[in-house]
Amino acid sequence: MTLQSRPEPADAASLQLDAYLPYRLSVASNAVSRLIARAYEDRFGLTIPQWRLICVLAEDGPMNQSALVSRTGMDKVTVSRAAQGLTRRHLLERSENDLDGRSHVVALSLEGVRLHAEIAPLALAYEAALISGLDPHEVALLKRLLLRLQGAAGVLAGETPSPSQALA
Amino acid sequence: MTLQSRPEPADAASLQLDAYLPYRLSVASNAVSRLIARAYEDRFGLTIPQWRLICVLAEDGPMNQSALVSRTGMDKVTVSRAAQGLTRRHLLERSENDLDGRSHVVALSLEGVRLHAEIAPLALAYEAALISGLDPHEVALLKRLLLRLQGAAGVLAGETPSPSQALA
DNA sequence: GGTGGATAGTTGCATCTGATACTATCTGGC
DNA sequence: GCCAGATAGTATCAGATGCAACTATCCACC
Numbered sequence: 281m282t283l284q285s286r287p288e289p290a291d292a293a294s295l296q297l298d299a300y301l302p303y304r305l306s307v308a309s310n311a312v313s314r315l316i317a318r319a320y321e322d323r324f325g326l327t328i329p330q331w332r333l334i335c336v337l338a339e340d341g342p343m344n345q346s347a348l349v350s351r352t353g354m355d356k357v358t359v360s361r362a363a364q365g366l367t368r369r370h371l372l373e374r375s376e377n378d379l380d381g382r383s384h385v386v387a388l389s390l391e392g393v394r395l396h397a398e399i400a401p402l403a404l405a406y407e408a409a410l411i412s413g414l415d416p417h418e419v420a421l422l423k424r425l426l427l428r429l430q431g432a433a434g435v436l437a438g439e440t441p442s443p444s445q446a447l448a
Numbered sequence: 449m450t451l452q453s454r455p456e457p458a459d460a461a462s463l464q465l466d467a468y469l470p471y472r473l474s475v476a477s478n479a480v481s482r483l484i485a486r487a488y489e490d491r492f493g494l495t496i497p498q499w500r501l502i503c504v505l506a507e508d509g510p511m512n513q514s515a516l517v518s519r520t521g522m523d524k525v526t527v528s529r530a531a532q533g534l535t536r537r538h539l540l541e542r543s544e545n546d547l548d549g550r551s552h553v554v555a556l557s558l559e560g561v562r563l564h565a566e567i568a569p570l571a572l573a574y575e576a577a578l579i580s581g582l583d584p585h586e587v588a589l590l591k592r593l594l595l596r597l598q599g600a601a602g603v604l605a606g607e608t609p610s611p612s613q614a615l616a
Numbered sequence: 617g618g619t620g621g622a623t624a625g626t627t628g629c630a631t632c633t634g635a636t637a638c639t640a641t642c643t644g645g646c
Numbered sequence: 647g648c649c650a651g652a653t654a655g656t657a658t659c660a661g662a663t664g665c666a667a668c669t670a671t672c673c674a675c676c
Binding site (some may be wrong): 629632637643646 | 648657658659663666671673
Binding site for chain 3 (some may be wrong): 495550
């Protein structure tokens with residue numbers, strides 16, 4: 281029980297970590313990310329950012345790094361390092377010469393395409409295993425809610441230094 | 449599963465990063481965590497692990513570090529460092545003498561209790577801002593689904609090296 | 617046609633994180 | 647009692663991360 285004889289204030293009492301959404305979100309995400317990251321790392325030597333680049337390039341075709349940044353939401357440093365690692369392994373090809381001398385167009389190499397085709401079913405299998413037993417309806421709602429949360433966090437971080445305005 | 453059966457695999461085509469649950473989960477969690485972490489860091493000089501320890505100790509009263517580990521799911525190293533930092537700031541008190549000489553009982557100091565009471569409303573305000581506009585029903589479902597995902601990830605990580613068994 | 621400011625990308629640095637190894641202590645079987 | 651193994655916690659090291667500073671290039675405007 282509590283050390284202090286005095287009970288907690290009502291405000292504090294209504295905060296229960298287990299029911300606190302940011303906590304639940306972080307713990308669930310860490311568990312899933314750790315699982316996925318280990319799978320990609322162990323089997324293919326890929327980091328999560330590297331795998332994301334492969335996915336986006338396989339989906340949308342070649343683009344430069346800043347496009348990858350806005351597409352994935354990752355930091356430009358993260359994208360840069362992931363692209364370097366993939367280029368070193370010849371999974372990416374970078375055409376340096378361009379109509380813009382600053383940017384390089386990044387594209388999957390043939391080997392990169394092959395790797396993506398090999399990993400994609402595994403990725404889908406992991407997702408299927410994670411949501412097995414869930415109503416597809418619920419999964420769709422989950423994804424929608426996650427998008428909402430992400431948007432709300434962005435608004436709160438970018439526009440209001442404190443949540444008081446959003447609460448008003 | 450069909451790995452290389454087709455040159456242009458339908459499997460790979462059906463993997464869209466934006467609709468991939470682990471991706472959505474990670475992006476949403478990172479956005480929310482960054483928001484919350486910055487708030488605690490800027491205003492109170494607390495890290496997320498430190499804040500979690502404060503919450504748990506305020507909720508459940510004194511305990512030793514291994515209890516904090518199992519309660520929060522964080523690494524024991526993370527807990528150790530968070531406790532050290534909080535002890536240095538006199539927000540925690542550690543009674544070294546115990547019936548078990550290895551463990552120290554960790555408890556919130558009075559100042560720690562005060563800080564918790566001060567931060568808790570802010571934490572709740574952030575949560576309220578994040579879920580504003582959402583049906584409470586949906587929020588409850590979201591938390592339940594997050595728990596399910598966390599559990600499924602734990603099972604997949606701890607018991608099955610590949611998701612194939614869970615798919616069977 | 618040169619100059620200021622914006623943009624693409626890299627590097628450096630400081631921090632966080634987690635795995636491993638280590639010390640200290642406890643527990644159970646002999 | 648004593649030793650093997652388990653447990654609590656800390657220290658050490660490697661890797662990931664993100665911010666800030668930097669270089670190089672492009673664009674707009676005078």
